[in-house]
Amino acid sequence: MYPKQWSFFGKALAGDRLHHAYIFYGPGHQEKKDFILQLAALAQCAKPSEQKPCGECVNCQALVSKRRVDTFIIDQQENISIDTIREAQRFLGLTKTTGLKKILIINGFEKMRPEAHDTLLKIFEEPPVDTLILLAVENITNIPKTILSRCHSVYLPGLGLSIGDLSPEEIKTIWQECEIILGVKNFAKLELAFQTSELENPADRIKWWLIFLNSFLVVYHGGEQDNQIENIFLPLLEKNINHAKIYRAVEEIALLLSKVENTNTLTRLAIEDALLRV
Numbered sequence: 001m002y003p004k005q006w007s008f009f010g011k012a013l014a015g016d017r018l019h020h021a022y023i024f025y026g027p028g029h030q031e032k033k034d035f036i037l038q039l040a041a042l043a044q045c046a047k048p049s050e051q052k053p054c055g056e057c058v059n060c061q062a063l064v065s066k067r068r069v070d071t072f073i074i075d076q077q078e079n080i081s082i083d084t085i086r087e088a089q090r091f092l093g094l095t096k097t098t099g100l101k102k103i104l105i106i107n108g109f110e111k112m113r114p115e116a117h118d119t120l121l122k123i124f125e126e127p128p129v130d131t132l133i134l135l136a137v138e139n140i141t142n143i144p145k146t147i148l149s150r151c152h153s154v155y156l157p158g159l160g161l162s163i164g165d166l167s168p169e170e171i172k173t174i175w176q177e178c179e180i181i182l183g184v185k186n187f188a189k190l191e192l193a194f195q196t197s198e199l200e201n202p203a204d205r206i207k208w209w210l211i212f213l214n215s216f217l218v219v220y221h222g223g224e225q226d227n228q229i230e231n232i233f234l235p236l237l238e239k240n241i242n243h244a245k246i247y248r249a250v251e252e253i254a255l256l257l258s259k260v261e262n263t264n265t266l267t268r269l270a271i272e273d274a275l276l277r278v
């Protein structure tokens, strides 16, 4: 979804150069949450290849069956209390089970009660070995300087679109197109490329493909989406689509989007090319 940022983390992980704490900021709530979950999956994979989790090791398999390995997630709508942060602190102090790291994820830092900041700061000051802390915040100025100075910060621009804003018919159409993209019927892919290139704004549709495929990847990896979205993906989850194929689809469509948005490429050919490569 964010190729540049992803490649940065992939390389840092491979070279064991990952810092112990990162703050992700920017407008898209779901985008940040998804990115962090995928990063956690990559960090726990025993045999990542080409910056992707293998989908086969014990830790990857655990994720597919919705079990998180050595990962503590705080994802509250409001009032993250000092007790919750203390619980996280205890969790990080425990020995790892099968994970490669102990990961703490806090979504929505702005929901944390100020009195919990000091406890969090203590975690940052003396993080147990192999700890990885991933915070998400909308506005980085909401993070106290003492905490900010101990983290690396990463901006994730939002895509400004949310599946929840689509009508059920639109969702169905876009999802059927994603099934074609993930499928094996080249004829259907060529037809889809033609139809999409005829749209008034093909980039908009391609953006939706990217959002759907990425959400599917996150659900596949045990991440949570709202029920409406999970329900769309359920039938496809049952089809056992190959894990590497979903990753390839996300990569190809992200690349396609930047091509169609930034240059005057021949849209139809670019789409055909991307779809046939998935």
Ligand SMILES: [Zn+2]
Pocket (backbone or CB within 6 Å): 044, 045, 046, 047, 048, 053, 054, 055, 056, 057, 058, 059, 060, 061
């Ligand atoms: Zn793995």
